[in-house]
Amino acid sequence: MRRDFKGPVFLWPVIASVAPIAMNQSTAGTAGHDWWLGTSRIGVWWPLAWFDISLRYRRSMLGPWWITISMGMMLMGMGPLYAALFAIPINTYFPSVTLGLIFWTFISTTIIDSCAVFTAASSYLKHSESPISLFVWRLLARNVIQLAHQFVLFVPVAILSGVTIGPSVLLFIPGFIILVINLHAIAISLGIICARFRDVAQIVASAVTFLMFLTPVVWMPESLPARAKFVLNNPFARFLALVREPLLGKVCGPEVWGAAIAWTVVNVLIAMAIFKWKRRQVVYWV
Numbered sequence: 001m002r003r004d005f006k007g008p009v010f011l012w013p014v015i016a017s018v019a020p021i022a023m024n025q026s027t028a029g030t031a032g033h034d035w036w037l038g039t040s041r042i043g044v045w046w047p048l049a050w051f052d053i054s055l056r057y058r059r060s061m062l063g064p065w066w067i068t069i070s071m072g073m074m075l076m077g078m079g080p081l082y083a084a085l086f087a088i089p090i091n092t093y094f095p096s097v098t099l100g101l102i103f104w105t106f107i108s109t110t111i112i113d114s115c116a117v118f119t120a121a122s123s124y125l126k127h128s129e130s131p132i133s134l135f136v137w138r139l140l141a142r143n144v145i146q147l148a149h150q151f152v153l154f155v156p157v158a159i160l161s162g163v164t165i166g167p168s169v170l171l172f173i174p175g176f177i178i179l180v181i182n183l184h185a186i187a188i189s190l191g192i193i194c195a196r197f198r199d200v201a202q203i204v205a206s207a208v209t210f211l212m213f214l215t216p217v218v219w220m221p222e223s224l225p226a227r228a229k230f231v232l233n234n235p236f237a238r239f240l241a242l243v244r245e246p247l248l249g250k251v252c253g254p255e256v257w258g259a260a261i262a263w264t265v266v267n268v269l270i271a272m273a274i275f276k277w278k279r280r281q282v283v284y285w286v
Contacts, residue, residue, distance in 0.1 A: 031276040038133030045134050049141035067149040075101065075153060082218055091161045093220070098157045099244040100217040106147040107183065107236060108208045113139055114187035115194040115201035122286035132282055133275075136187045140180065154247070164249045171251065175242030175260075182239060182264055185271035192278050195285040211236055235263040 038045070057063045075098055083093040114136070118125065121135040158165070194201045215236045224231065231237070238260040245252050 031272070031279060034131045034279060035133045035275065038131035038135070039137060041131075041134055042137075045138040046141050048138045049145060052138070052142045053145055064146070064149050067146050068152060071102065071105070071150045072153050075157075078218065086219065086223060088220065088223070095154070095157055095161045095163050095248055096220055096244070097218055098154050099247055100240065102147065102150045102154065103179075103240055103243050104212060104215065104217045105150065106143055107179070107239070108212065109146070110140065110143045110183045111186060111190065111208055112201075112205055113143070114183075114190045115204055117187055117191040118195045118282050119286045125283045125286055132191070132279055133188070136184060136191060139187055140184060144180075158247075163247075165247075166249050168249060168251045169246050172243055172246040175239075175246060175252075178260055178264055179239045179243055182235075182267050185264075185267040188271040189267075189274050192274050192282055195282050196278075215240060233259070235259070238263065 053064050057066060060066065062069070075094075078101075079094045079097055080090060082097060083090040086093065117135055117139045118132060121138075124130050124135070125132070157163075190200070190204060194204070211234065214231050214234050216232070217240070221232055221237075221241075238256050241252050241256050242260055
């Protein structure tokens with residue numbers, strides 16, 4: 001195998017580990033078992049995620065830190081300008097829009113990339129019976145790495161804006177877990193659907209752009225008039241609140257947690273149904 005593989009040396013153990021996955025996959029009897037085979041192979045999808053980042057920024061002096069720089073330049077341009085346009089004190093607006101853009105980039109990139117998660121891995125799927133959930137985790141891990149590079153920007157913004165961090169910051173952990181579960185479910189559903197129907201990817205990209213304006217990313221929920229509060233029923237507004245509010249020293253109300261959990265159940269059930277009935281056909285579609 002090493003003699004035939006032309007990729008980076010550090011990926012040899014990763015590629016070699018696909019063989020036992022294939023043997024296990026061939027005897028898998030249930031969708032849950034197939035999902036667990038991919039999920040449990042952290043030693044495969046995590047190095048592959050790092051390889052994706054390294055490949056994108058190869059021969060670059062700063063490497064993935066360009067992710068931080070590009071986001072920082074956007075925030076420096078948008079923060080003061082939009083705070084003035086919305087007539088909101090910059091110490092209040094800047095931390096909110098910083099977290100809003102950082103987490104929305106994570107959400108939107110994951111959703112859009114999920115449309116090609118299996119077609120991009122077609123060489124793996126065609127030459128080994130690797131569980132398809134492995135490539136969904138690869139996608140999520142890659143975007144979590146990018147999120148980490150962008151999140152460091154919030155630290156100086158929080159310090160300069162005087163954000164008070166209290167015990168409520170611990171609520172960020174369950175909020176982020178709920179967000180990742182939903183993105184994982186959405187990635188499975190969209191990945192399978194888009195592998196079969198390629199035009200759906202264009203619809204998803206347009207829908208994500210539309211949803212950004214309905215989600216409090218660059219505007220604050222407090223700015224909405226009472227007649228427009230229904231916009232906050234957007235599920236992504238709920239997910240964004242779960243990860244942003246604790247970092248701003250706030251606590252989400254029970255209606256936010258209840259709505260987020262309800263949407264999570266719906267997303268997981270849809271993903272389970274699609275994964276159960278169509279997972280074995282993906283290899284023929286890519």
